[in-house]
Amino acid sequence: MRIAMIGTGYVGLVSGACFADFGHQVTCVDKDRNKIAALRRGEIPIFEPGLDALVASNVRAGRLAFSTELAGAVAEAEAVFIAVGTPSRRGDGHADLSYVHAAAREIATALAGFTVVITKSTVPVGTGDEVERLIRLTNPSADVAIASNPEFLREGAAIRDFKFPDRIVVGTSDDRARKVLGDIYRPLSLNQAPLMFTDRRTAELIKYAANAFLATKITFINEMADLSERVGADVQEVARGIGLDNRIGSKFLHAGPGFGGSCFPKDTRALVKIALDNDVQLRIIEAVLAVNDNRKRAMARKVSSAAGGNLRGKTVAVLGLTFKPDTDDMREAPSIALVTGLLDMGATVRAHDPAGMEQARRELPDIEYCDDPYLCARGADALVLVTEWVQFRALDLARLKRELAHPVVVDLRNIYRPKDMAALGFIYESIGRPSEPPK
Ligand SMILES: NC(=O)c1ccc[n+]([C@@H]2O[C@H](COP(=O)([O-])OP(=O)(O)OC[C@H]3O[C@@H](n4cnc5c(N)ncnc54)[C@H](O)[C@@H]3O)[C@@H](O)[C@H]2O)c1
Helix, strand or coil: CCEEEEECHHHHHHHHHHHHHHCCCEEECCCHHHHHHHHHHCCCCCCCCHHHHHHHHHHHCCCEEEECCHHHHHHHEEEEEECCCCCCCCCCCCCCCCHHHHHHHHHHCCCHHHEEEEEEECCCCCCCHHHHHHHHCCCCCCCCCEECCCCCCCCCHHHHHHHHHEEEEEEECCHHHHHHHHHHHHHHHHHCCEEEEHHHHHHHHHHHHHHHHHHHHHHHHHHHHHHHHCCCHHHHCCCCCCHHCCCCCCCCCCCCCCCCCCCHHHHHHHHHHHHHCCCCHHHHHHHHHHHHHHHHHHHHHHHHHHHHCCCCCCCCEEECCCCCCCCEEEEECCHHHHHHHHCCCCEEEEEEECCCCCHHHHCCCEECCCCCCHHCCCCCEEEEECCCCHHHHCCCHHHHHHHHCCEEEEEEECCCCCCHHHHCCEEEEEECCCCCCCC
16 A cells, blocks of 8 residues: 655654554655655654664665655555644634645645545544545545544554554545555554544544543542542542542543643643534533643642742752653643743752753753753752653662752652652652651
C-alpha cells in the first residue's frame, strides 16, 4: 500500500514510521522545511523513545521517505492521512481547523486514481463532511472516499501504542475505503488489535469522548486527593482500593498537579464547544476543565506554604518541566502555570528537565536552566518535583538534601515515600497523602 502522511509531527512521524515498518511505502510530508531537512539528514525533530531506530531502519529499507512536496506524494498514494495540528483556536477554545482545511484543499488538487483520504487529526464531529465537501468542490472529478481514523497513541509510549493498540477505530460508510483501511492495518491483526468500523461522525466523537473520559478520571482522583489531605486519608490507597474494581480500573488514577499536554486540555475545551453548538451542555466536562485550571495554579500555593508561606526572595528548584516523562512536549504542561505562579509570588526559579529544556525556554524564558538535578537544587529553599522522569526516582536523596539550603521537597507526583523522606530529615509534602514530621 502506498501512503502519504500529511503532517510529520508527533502523530504523523510515528504513524508514518510504523506503517512503513508494517511493510507499506510511506512518504511523510510537512510544510516545515527545517523539519523535513533534519529528517533527511537522519535527525529526529522530537524526543520519542525508539523513534530514531525505527525511522532509520525503514529509511534504509527504502520504505520511508520525507518531502515538502505534497502533490507528488498524494498523486502516488492509495491512502492519504491528514495528521496536521488542531490546536485550540485563540480566544474561544474551538478546535482550529485551518490546517486541516488547507491540507484538504491541497490534497484535492493532487489526487490521481481512487484514493482514500483519512483524517487522523483529532477533529470535531462533522469535519469529515467538510473535508469531503472541500475536496469535491476543489476537484469535482476526483475518485475519492473520506474516512476518519482517530489516533490514540500516547507520547512517550507512542510506538508501542501504535503497534499494540487497544483498538483501531475506522469511520466510513464506503466499502472501498473499508477495504483499504483493513489492508493497511492487517499486520496488526497478528497482535489481536480489534479493528472497529463505524460511521464517520461516530468515529470523530469516539476520540473526544475517550480523551474527555480520561481527563475526568484524572480530575476525579485529584479532587479525592484534596479531600484525602483534609481528612487524613491516603489517596494512593483510595486509588488502589477503587481501581481493583474492574468496573473502574486502576489506570489514570494517579493524583498529581492536573492534566496538561497537547491533547487533553484542547480536546476537552473543543468538546464543550462542539456540544454547545449542538445545544447540549456537557456539565461534567465543563467542571473538569474548571477544576483542572484552578489546580495548576494552586500547586504554586502548595509550594509556598511548604516553604513557610512566603516565597519572596526565595529560590525554588523545579525538577521536570514536560507535561509527562519521556517526551520533550511542553504544550500546556502543568509546569507552566506552576512556575508562573512561583514567579508571581516573588520566587527565583531554577529548573531541570532531561529532554524538555529547549522547548521550555520558549514558554518560560525568565528562569534559570540547569544541566543536572543536583545543580538545580544547589542553594534552593525548596524543591518541587513536577514530572516523574524515571531519573528522578533514583536520585541520591541524601546528596540532594546536602545541596538544598532548606530541605523542603514538594512531590507533585508522589514518587517518594513519606516515611523515607521524613527519615532523611526532609520537610516533605506530596499529593493527597499524610505528611510525617522530619526526624
Ligand atoms: N500528540 C499526541 O500525542 C496526539 C495523540 C493523538 C492524536 N493527536 C492529534 O493528532 C494531530 C496532530 O498532532 P501532533 O501532536 O502530531 O501535532 P504537531 O504540531 O506535532 O504536528 C503537526 C505537523 O503538521 C504540519 N502541517 C500543518 N499543516 C500542514 C500542511 N498543510 N501540509 C503539511 N504539513 C502540515 C506542521 O508543520 C507540523 O509539523 C492533532 O489533531 C492532535 O490532536 C495527537
